[in-house]
Amino acid sequence: MSLPTPALFTGHHTEEIRALASMQEEALKKLALNMNYLNDLVPIGKILIWQENQIGVGLLSQDVYQRCDGTEITHPLSPLRTIGVFARFTPNMTEKYLRFSSSKTSNGTGGSQEFDFTHDHGAETGPDTPSGPLALEEDGDRRIRVEHTHSIEENLGEVVIDFPAYYGVGAFMKIL
């Protein structure tokens, strides 16, 4: 018979651990294997997307996760930590959107929210001959039609665009 899934995780006390000694080997082995299995589901390097400001979520374990803000990984037990001159850092995701990469080696950044919309409608409007009434020479009116153009300025240069629609989330990397 399968056990029901508990609603909450509950810690274990030393007395309970001592009681493990009386467990049957097979059951103990199964428990351990399940634990190994679960650990493989949350690998080191995993990026945790976390709603950290939600009231009630508590604190994140600093032993397990570090914020993805480009800070150095110094936890002494982390395999991702700085060793000697080889400094290692969490990825800096500040002000970035998350994007899937098909390349295993690509952890790069890119894109921008600043765009240069500078463009040109032509230096000037085309020559135009006014199409008003003809000169009324008989009245001494000697109007002429003068070909002329008007210059056009460039406009809409660099623009910062706040898109796409987003929701701010915390990003953390599993370091241990």
Added chain:
Amino acid sequence: MPFTQIEEDMIQFGAVGSTELGVNMRQNLKHLSESVPVGEIVPIMVNIPGVPSPDPKFFLECNGTEILDENSLIRSTPGQRRFTPNLTSRYLKVPAGAGQVGLAGGSNFYSDLEHDHGGKTGVHTTTSDADPSNGTFNVAFQHDHTIEIDLDFSLNMEPPFYTLKFYMRIN
């Protein structure tokens, strides 16, 4: 503490290492629990045949739904209603500071490309080439010049995307 991989030879009934094994398992459980914190947002491909619906006891869809599960630490209380974040049609963005987590903004449409190139268009009068010596004069000739519009006023500027369902861990 890091997760301690438990090898088969560590499990021997009645062996001296039993207590050590127990301690390792306790620490492992704590580690695993901390690895999947309440509030985690998880994308799940629920549309693939065979993928089960996430257990609502643990995961609620991030569509602004109220958190009512009685065991959840982040559930609504009599004095304060609480909801999952509404991520509908939104991209996930890591803000500059933790204080901005939970804030929404931006737009998938941009509609402020209207602009002015200056210059003169529309009806106006000519003012050049007058030469009274040969009997020509400037007189108002009404005419206009046109400039073509070349940018739409509302563009969908979403980057390439793939839609997923997002769920938040509530327990």
